[in-house]
Amino acid sequence: MLKLYHNDMSSCAQKVRFVLAEKAVEWESEELNLRAGDQLKPEFLQINPKGLVPVLEHDGNILIESNVIIEYLNEVFPEPALLPADAYGRALARRWMKRLDDGVHLETIVLSFGIAFRHQLIATLETDEALEHHFSSIPDPYIQNVQRQVVTGGIGSPRFEQAILVFEKLLKELDQELASHTWIVGDALTLSDIAYAPYGTRLEHLHLSRMWDNKPNFARWYEAIKETSGYQTGLAEWFNPNYLPLMDKAGNEAWPRIAKLLAAIDT
Ligand SMILES: N[C@@H](CCC(=O)N[C@@H](CS)C(=O)NCC(=O)O)C(=O)O
Structure with a gap:
């Protein structure tokens, strides 16, 4: 079972x-x-x-x-194999996946809550006491800390800046990597592509796909992964219509600040 x-x-x-x-x-x-x-x-x-x-x-x-x-x-469930046959290829796929655990996922929480989900929490919990109770019941101290900062401070929180920096660096590196092959570690779809697909999706839902306007290889990869049947069944069919408009609207409103942060990174 x-x-x-x-x-x-x-x-x-x-x-x-x-x-x-x-x-x-x-x-x-x-x-x-x-x-x-x-x-x-x-x-x-x-x-x-x-x-x-x-x-x-x-x-x-x-x-x-x-x-x-x-x-x-x-x-x-070995079929179809979703890691390369060679040990080096598997190591590369795992290195990319590790990066999600090493920080990218935490920064996604910063972006998602800082831009959009904070509005849901504030609307539901209403008072500062109820919000504090929510924060202090989160078992993971890192998540507790980032939620406290960005639910309270939103996109104006200094913590938010770091998330934009981390994502811009990541997207640039992925764009470079994808210049020479179809998928992240070669010409076959692997767990690393699947592990990154939700992060592209989160950025897109937060109206931030503009971050890859200047990253053609990443843009091509993202469109290709959305075409897979696994993406359609595992992600698209589950998108919650109650979340998407808020994420899109709040992301659009956040864009001027994000564009400013991105411009500062590039200079
Ligand atoms: N490192 C964990 C992270 C899991 C995680 O952060 N899950 C989130 C959803 S993506 C969650 O359950 N959040 C609970 C919350 O929002 O309070 C993993 O890769 O499974």
Whole structure:
């Protein structure tokens, strides 16, 4: 039995659903409402004390961490292979995936909450006390810290600047990498492409695809990955129509500040 605890718009859950779709495996869905705090309820904290999705349950074993989960799925369901046949290729794919855990994902939280999700939290929780209660119930101190800064300060928060810097550097490097091959580590789709797809998507949903107007190779890669059936089944079919207009509108409003930050990086 394969059961996924997930959320429709969660970037880490998106990559797991993408892999499940590529592998054409059946799975049972247990969806959590993250804005309602389902992930912080005692019954879920018993499953993942970090209070985060995705969680995969397979034959009685619990797995957390999306990159670990997709590697596991790739081993347990070997067809189609989603890592290169050679050890060096696999090392390259893992290096790119590690980078997500080393900071990119945290910066995505900064962008998403700083631009858009803060509005949902502020509207739902209403008072400073309720917001503080929300922050202090987040088990991971890093996430607690970034949420506190950017939910409160929004795009004016100094923490926001760092996120733009990290993404601009990442997109430039990916653009360079993709100049010489179709996918991130060669000419076949791998877990590294699948792991990065949700981050391009998050930027697009936040009206930030303008960040790759000057990065043609990344733009080509992103359009190609959106065409895959795994993307359609694992991501697009789950997009939440209640989130998209807010993300788009708030992202559009944030653009002048972001454009200024980007111009400062380039000079
Ligand atoms: N490193 C973890 C990160 C998981 C994570 O941050 N999950 C987010 C959704 S993408 C979450 O559950 N957030 C809960 C919240 O927003 O409170 C992974 O790769 O699985």
